[in-house]
Amino acid sequence: MSIITLTTDFGVSSPYVAEMKGAILSIHPAAAIVDVTHAVPAQEIRRGAVILDLVTPRFPEGSIHIAVVDPGVGTDRALVYAEIGPQRYLAPDNGLLSRLAIRLPPGKIIRLERREYWLESVSHTFHGRDILAPVAARLCLGLEPERLGPSQQQIIMLDWPEVQITPTRVTGAVMEIDSFGNLVTNISEEMLAGRPVDERVCVVCGIYETYGIYHAYGQQMPGMLVALINSYGWLELALVNENAAERLGISAGTPVILAWE
Amino acid sequence: MSIITLTTDFGVSSPYVAEMKGAILSIHPAAAIVDVTHAVPAQEIRRGAVILDLVTPRFPEGSIHIAVVDPGVGTDRALVYAEIGPQRYLAPDNGLLSRLAIRLPPGKIIRLERREYWLESVSHTFHGRDILAPVAARLCLGLEPERLGPSQQQIIMLDWPEVQITPTRVTGAVMEIDSFGNLVTNISEEMLAGRPVDERVCVVCGIYETYGIYHAYGQQMPGMLVALINSYGWLELALVNENAAERLGISAGTPVILAWE
Amino acid sequence: MSIITLTTDFGVSSPYVAEMKGAILSIHPAAAIVDVTHAVPAQEIRRGAVILDLVTPRFPEGSIHIAVVDPGVGTDRALVYAEIGPQRYLAPDNGLLSRLAIRLPPGKIIRLERREYWLESVSHTFHGRDILAPVAARLCLGLEPERLGPSQQQIIMLDWPEVQITPTRVTGAVMEIDSFGNLVTNISEEMLAGRPVDERVCVVCGIYETYGIYHAYGQQMPGMLVALINSYGWLELALVNENAAERLGISAGTPVILAWE
Numbered sequence: 001m002s003i004i005t006l007t008t009d010f011g012v013s014s015p016y017v018a019e020m021k022g023a024i025l026s027i028h029p030a031a032a033i034v035d036v037t038h039a040v041p042a043q044e045i046r047r048g049a050v051i052l053d054l055v056t057p058r059f060p061e062g063s064i065h066i067a068v069v070d071p072g073v074g075t076d077r078a079l080v081y082a083e084i085g086p087q088r089y090l091a092p093d094n095g096l097l098s099r100l101a102i103r104l105p106p107g108k109i110i111r112l113e114r115r116e117y118w119l120e121s122v123s124h125t126f127h128g129r130d131i132l133a134p135v136a137a138r139l140c141l142g143l144e145p146e147r148l149g150p151s152q153q154q155i156i157m158l159d160w161p162e163v164q165i166t167p168t169r170v171t172g173a174v175m176e177i178d179s180f181g182n183l184v185t186n187i188s189e190e191m192l193a194g195r196p197v198d199e200r201v202c203v204v205c206g207i208y209e210t211y212g213i214y215h216a217y218g219q220q221m222p223g224m225l226v227a228l229i230n231s232y233g234w235l236e237l238a239l240v241n242e243n244a245a246e247r248l249g250i251s252a253g254t255p256v257i258l259a260w261e
Numbered sequence: 262m263s264i265i266t267l268t269t270d271f272g273v274s275s276p277y278v279a280e281m282k283g284a285i286l287s288i289h290p291a292a293a294i295v296d297v298t299h300a301v302p303a304q305e306i307r308r309g310a311v312i313l314d315l316v317t318p319r320f321p322e323g324s325i326h327i328a329v330v331d332p333g334v335g336t337d338r339a340l341v342y343a344e345i346g347p348q349r350y351l352a353p354d355n356g357l358l359s360r361l362a363i364r365l366p367p368g369k370i371i372r373l374e375r376r377e378y379w380l381e382s383v384s385h386t387f388h389g390r391d392i393l394a395p396v397a398a399r400l401c402l403g404l405e406p407e408r409l410g411p412s413q414q415q416i417i418m419l420d421w422p423e424v425q426i427t428p429t430r431v432t433g434a435v436m437e438i439d440s441f442g443n444l445v446t447n448i449s450e451e452m453l454a455g456r457p458v459d460e461r462v463c464v465v466c467g468i469y470e471t472y473g474i475y476h477a478y479g480q481q482m483p484g485m486l487v488a489l490i491n492s493y494g495w496l497e498l499a500l501v502n503e504n505a506a507e508r509l510g511i512s513a514g515t516p517v518i519l520a521w522e
Numbered sequence: 523m524s525i526i527t528l529t530t531d532f533g534v535s536s537p538y539v540a541e542m543k544g545a546i547l548s549i550h551p552a553a554a555i556v557d558v559t560h561a562v563p564a565q566e567i568r569r570g571a572v573i574l575d576l577v578t579p580r581f582p583e584g585s586i587h588i589a590v591v592d593p594g595v596g597t598d599r600a601l602v603y604a605e606i607g608p609q610r611y612l613a614p615d616n617g618l619l620s621r622l623a624i625r626l627p628p629g630k631i632i633r634l635e636r637r638e639y640w641l642e643s644v645s646h647t648f649h650g651r652d653i654l655a656p657v658a659a660r661l662c663l664g665l666e667p668e669r670l671g672p673s674q675q676q677i678i679m680l681d682w683p684e685v686q687i688t689p690t691r692v693t694g695a696v697m698e699i700d701s702f703g704n705l706v707t708n709i710s711e712e713m714l715a716g717r718p719v720d721e722r723v724c725v726v727c728g729i730y731e732t733y734g735i736y737h738a739y740g741q742q743m744p745g746m747l748v749a750l751i752n753s754y755g756w757l758e759l760a761l762v763n764e765n766a767a768e769r770l771g772i773s774a775g776t777p778v779i780l781a782w783e
Contacts, residue, residue, distance in 0.1 A: 003547055005540065011440030012273045012534045013300030015316045018266065021295050022319030025264055029321055030293075032552075034543050039535030042441055043502060055537045058544030058651075060551055071502060074477020124476035126492030129319075179533030180564055215646035216596020231648030241565060241593060272701030273534045274561030276577045279527065282556050283580030286525055290582055291554075303702055304763060332763060335738020385737035387753030390580075 002088075002140045003032045003059060007052055008068040008128065009040040016126070020066070020133045023119060027137035036065070043071040046158065047252070049099035050176045052089075054184075054232050056100070061086035064136045067096050068128035079112040079131055081145050082155055088139070090132045095158035102160055113149030163187055170195075170258040172235070174205070177252060181243030185256045187235040195260065203227040204257040205237050206250050217241075263349075263401045264293045264320060268313055269329040269389065270301040277387070281327070284380060284394035289402050297326070304332040307419065308513070310360035311437045313350075315445075315493055317361070322347035325397045328357050329389035340373040340392055342406050343416055349400065351393045356419035363421055374410030424448055431456075431519040433496070435466070438513060442504030446517045448496040456521065464488040465518040466498050467511050478502075524610075524662045525554045525581060529574055530590040530650065531562040538648070542588070542655045545641060549659035558587070565593040568680065569774070571621035572698045574611075576706075576754055578622070583608035586658045589618050590650035601634040601653055603667050604677055610661070612654045617680035624682055635671030685709055692717075692780040694757070696727070699774060703765030707778045709757040717782065725749040726779040727759050728772050739763075 004024060010016045017038055024031050036055050040048040048069035056065045070077075070092045078093040084106045091097055097106070112131060115122070117138050122130040135148060163186055164171040172187040183205065195201070197213040210225040213235070220226040222241040225248075230236035237256070238244050245251065265285060271277045278299055285292050297316050301309040309330035317326045331338075331353045339354040345367045352358055358367070373392060376383070378399050383391040396409060424447055425432040433448040444466065456462070458474040471486040474496070481487040483502040486509075491497035498517070499505050506512065526546060532538045539560055546553050558577050562570040570591035578587045592599075592614045600615040606628045613619055619628070634653060637644070639660050644652040657670060685708055686693040694709040705727065717723070719735040732747040735757070742748040744763040747770075752758035759778070760766050767773065 003551065007537075013298060014440035015268075015298040015312050016440070018295060018297040018316050019319050022316065022321075025293075025295070026319070026321045029264065032547075033295075034540060034547070034555075036540040037535060037537040042504075051537050055540050055544065058541050058548070060544075060548045072479050075479035123490075123492035123494075125478065125489065125497075129492065178538070179536035217647065218594050218597035228647065229645075231645035231651065233645075236647075243564075274559060275701035276529075276559040276573050277701070279556060279558040279577050280580050283577065283582075286554075286556070287580070287582045290525065294556075303765075333740050336740035384751075384753035384755075386739065386750065386758075390753065 003034055003063045004136050004140055005034045005036045005056065005059060005063060005065045006038070007036040007040065007048060007056075007065065008038045009042045009044065009048065010038045010068070011042075012038050014038060016129070019126075019129045023129050023133035024137045027134055028141050031137060031140055040069050043069060045069050045071070045095050047176070049096050049158065052096065053099040053103070054176070056087055056089075057085065059087065062088065064088045064090065064139055066128065066132045066136050067091040068132065069096055070094065070127065073127050074124040079127060080152070080155060081108075081110040081112060081135070081139075081148055083107040090136055092127070093156050095156050097155050098157045099160060101155060101157065106155060108145060109152050109155055110145050111149045111152050114147060117143065117148060161186065163191060165191060168260050172256050174250060174252050174254045174256060177245045180238070181245040181247070182230070183237040183244055183250055183254075184230060184232070185235045185237070187256065187258065189229045189233045189235075192235075192258070200260060202259045203237065204259065206248065206254050208248055210237070264295055264324045265397050265401055266295045266297045266317065266320060266324060266326045267299070268297040268301065268309060268317075268326065269299045270303045270305065270309065271299045271329070272303075273299050275299060277390070280387075280390045281394045284390050285398045288395055288398035292398060292401055301330050304330060306330050306332070306356050308437070310357050310419065313357065314360040314364070315437070317348055317350075318346065320348065323349065325349045325351065325400055327389065327393045327397050328352040329393065330357055331355065331388065334388050335385040340388060341413070341416060342369075342371040342373060342396070342400075342409055344368040351397055353388070354417050356417050358416050359418040360421060362416060362418065367416060369406060370413050370416055371406050372410045372413050375408060378404065378409060422447065424452060426452060429521050433517050435511060435513050435515045435517060438506045441499070442506040442508070443491070444498040444505055444511055444515075445491060445493070446496045446498070448517065448519065450490045450494045450496075453496075453519070461521060463520045464498070465520065467509065467515050469509055471498075525556055525585045526658050526662055527556045527558045527578065527581060527585060527587045528560070529558040529562065529570060529578075529587065530560045531564045531566065531570065532560045532590070533564075534560050536560060538651070541648075541651045545651050545655035546659045549656055550663050553659060553662055562591050565591060567591050567593070567617050569698070571618050571680065574618065575621040575625070576698070578609055578611075579607065581609065584610065586610045586612065586661055588650065588654045588658050589613040590654065591618055592616065592649065595649050596646035601649060602674070602677060603630075603632040603634060603657070603661075603670055605629040612658055614649070615678050617678050619677055620679045621682060623677060623679065628677060630667060631674050631677055632667050633671045633674050636669060639665065639670060683708065685713060687713060690782050694778050696772060696774050696776045696778060699767045702760070703767040703769070704752070705759040705766055705772055705776075706752060706754070707757045707759070709778065709780065711751045711755045711757075714757075714780070722782060724781045725759070726781065728770065728776050730770055732759075
């Protein structure tokens with residue numbers, strides 16, 4: 001039986017999440033529902049897209065991931081079902097799946113149009129509960145996705161910053177700030193293959209710099225800025241035992257440059 | 262098998278919630294437990310009552326909803342089991358169920374008195390864990406509610422503000438502020454039946470006003486105050502893409518007036 | 523089937539929790555996972571240890587409790603499996619289990635070394651997901667703990683403040699501040715056996731004092747400082763209907779003295 005996950009910008013205190021769960025369980029009382037996070041900053045589609053990309057591939061094949069960061073709810077933006085690798089997604093077609101899709105183009109994409117699979121009464125402001133939740137429950141019970149509506153060729157893609165790579169420079173950016181204040185970049189371990197990662201590499205983030213790329217926070221002294229390959233395989237900057245984002249005043253989007261002489 | 266939900270004022274960080282789950286699972290290891298919210302403001306019975314009313318009817322019939330906002334714990338306030346529509350509730354009898362009960366009077370009401378269904382050792386300060394959790398687990402396993410104690414005729418009702426309706430005015434109030442800062446009122450869609458909802462209606466909230474009642478946030482420009490019928494069927498006021506409660510300094514209880522010429 | 527619980531310092535907003543759940547469910551899709559809390563203050567091993575001690579014994583026998591407060595991740599600190607009473611734990615061996623262990627010495631202790639039970643690719647910064655989660659899933663499916671690595675005799679013990687007891691004084695400290703701001707001490711009900719708990723006992727916490735030990739918050743007037751035996755059986759100090767920690771400026775570690783003439 002598939003797992004259903006929820007990723008939203010409703011906030012950790014919000015009972016809206018429970019309404020979605022109620023809608024799922026009313027159709028499929030034995031559904032296994034897992035919260036990914038409800039702390040995507042309100043209406044920040046890009047932040048939601050990064051989290052979906054980092055977390056959802058960790059789930060069992062065939063999991064159904066509902067994502068709701070939906071400033072256009074009630075307008076004519078589409079809702080889609082999309083298969084990306086072995087994972088299945090239900091989301092507004094507003095770019096929320098586009099970070100996943102740049103690494104692995106979606107296989108099947110279906111636009112949700114068939115109202116018989118939605119709640120009987122659909123509000124204008126909460127399609128997560130009224131459309132995505134019941135559709136997820138029905139997919140989990142075996143409904144063929146083709147029944148949900150017409151297929152479409154593409155989802156909406158956002159313009160994601162690309163990493164610039166030259167013989168002496170790799171230039172990326174901070175993509176996500178985690179709950180410890182660590183700065184996760186869009187520079188992957190693979191992009192550094194064959195280059196020295198000892199003190200010959202200078203890592204620059206905003207006005208700060210550090211030398212060398214390590215494996216663990218504990219390899220540096222408390223309070224020091226350390227660059228390491230994190231548990232996702234991405235370059236990350238951290239202040240050992242402190243909150244780097246707060247202490248250094250760095251936010252998502254800040255450029256990160258690796259430089260070799 | 263029934264679902265057990267939890268609504269408390271313990272805070273989202275609180276391990277007290279897990280203690281209730283441990284108590285339930287120790288009796289009924291396969292129980293399906295869903296968090297409604299643990300962010301009811303501490304000891305604010307009215308806020309808890311509004312959330313229970315908005316959210317719990319969304320759950321499957323026969324669900325058991327535990328609610329703990331309990332400033333009187335350890336005094337002689339009663340704990341009750343109550344059936345309201347197809348839903349079942351376990352809560353202190355302090356008004357927490359009274360918002361649900363004004364729309365639909367409870368069917369069966371039982372006062373929890375039979376200690377053999379509680380934890381062996383009952384504290385004076387945490388009846389949610391020591392009484393409500395084990396009782397919910399046992400109800401879920403099939404215990405007849407009549408076994409829990411004597412029946413009673415009524416639950417304690419709080420005095421809820423009524424909406425005033427005249428030919429040219431509908432006067433209600435802000436009942437709940439959601440996690441986006443939107444202002445949910447006690448004025449329902451039905452109360453507006455037959456009246457114009459275009460620019461002929463003026464919606465006044467505190468010192469602010471807007472004209473017309475819309476269906477979606479996206480129908481107005483970012484930053485504008487918009488009135489709409491929300492996903493609960495209630496009139497709601499929102500600042501498009503912003504936090505209305507914070508920006509306008511409006512809190513629960515603020516009057517909301519709809520006026521027609 | 524066993525329950526798996528999670529106690530971490532990842533923060534309530536963190537998607538890291540969901541990654542651990544994804545890792546568990548990828549191996550054991552029907553696992554029942556319960557969050558204890560993710561709000562242990564970052565890297566505060568002692569705070570995590572107190573919460574584990576207060577909460578986890580409430581779970582069914584054989585539950586598997588994963589605990590991650592792990593400033594030494596990626597260094598050579600060990601990870602252990604430990605049986606403490608009827609509960610089973612997976613944690614870094616950094617003192618996190620030591621508050622549980624002073625009351626009940628661990629039975630079996632196994633150092634996690636056999637990589638075939640871990641994720642195929644193990645990061646240097648997230649052993650909770652890459653080692654503890656898959657090991658918990660496999661234990662839950664019946665794996666013998668002896669397969670995980672060599673046994674060891676002891677876990678690392680932190681130095682916990684002991685309660686001083688004399689004929690006229692019991693001196694302890696605030697151990698934990700709950701989500702209501704109540705101050706939980708390390709003075710247990712048993713330590714007061716046979717002593718008067720009426721107005722003859724003076725309870726001193728920092729610069730504040732109160733007389734008598736009560737059973738319920740509601741036995742005092744709002745705003746008053748009240749000492750009572752809480753739902754864990756520990757002496758607790760609370761401001762009725764208010765947040766004692768914030769209002770009085772008291773933090774974990776503050777001495778608490780009970781004095782009789």
